[in-house]
Amino acid sequence: AIERTLSIIKPDAVAKNVIGEIYARFEKAGLRIIAAKMLHLSREQAEGFYAVHQQRPFFKDLVDFMISGPVMVQVLEGENAIQVNRDLMGATDPRKAALGTIRADFANTVDENAVHGSDGLETAKTEVDYFFSTQEICNRTR
Ligand code: CMP
Numbered sequence: 001a002i003e004r005t006l007s008i009i010k011p012d013a014v015a016k017n018v019i020g021e022i023y024a025r026f027e028k029a030g031l032r033i034i035a036a037k038m039l040h041l042s043r044e045q046a047e048g049f050y051a052v053h054q055q056r057p058f059f060k061d062l063v064d065f066m067i068s069g070p071v072m073v074q075v076l077e078g079e080n081a082i083q084v085n086r087d088l089m090g091a092t093d094p095r096k097a098a099l100g101t102i103r104a105d106f107a108n109t110v111d112e113n114a115v116h117g118s119d120g121l122e123t124a125k126t127e128v129d130y131f132f133s134t135q136e137i138c139n140r141t142r
Contacts, residue, residue: 004034004077006124010066011065012112012113040071046066093113
């Protein structure tokens with residue numbers, strides 16, 4: 001089915017100046033960017049986005065990192081978009097990420113792992129709504 005997923009290019013990858021290289025991977029995999037914005041997240045925004053991880057030991061470091069510089073946030077649409085994006089990203093820990101994935105190529109550590117992508121249909125909807133209003137999302141038929 002055609003799905004939408006929320007993608008974030010994290011501060012480490014923005015600082016490495018590889019937004020375009022990562023966008024090229026999305027496009028080559030058949031995903032369409034149907035909304036995008038650059039944001040420097042506030043602590044409140046980052047904490048809200050990662051609220052499900054609030055009790056995890058890495059929460060504070062994760063939030064500190066996510067507000068350390070600008071991020072690029074986008075909605076990707078396409079057939080099976082959630083899994084396609086997860087395959088492009090590779091494992092959360094870049095040391096375990098398959099060769100040729102975004103995290104293997106651009107990330108250094110599990111904390112600074114270049115990209116985020118929604119992990120399922122429900123979270124995708126919640127995460128897209130967290131950053132984008134319906135008017136900010138373009139319906140692209142082609
Ligand atoms: P992300 O997909 O953005 O979702 C939560 C983030 O927490 C994750 O990517 C990692 O960057 C970070 N993180 C740090 N330590 C861990 C861990 N042990 N397990 C999962 N995520 C972690």
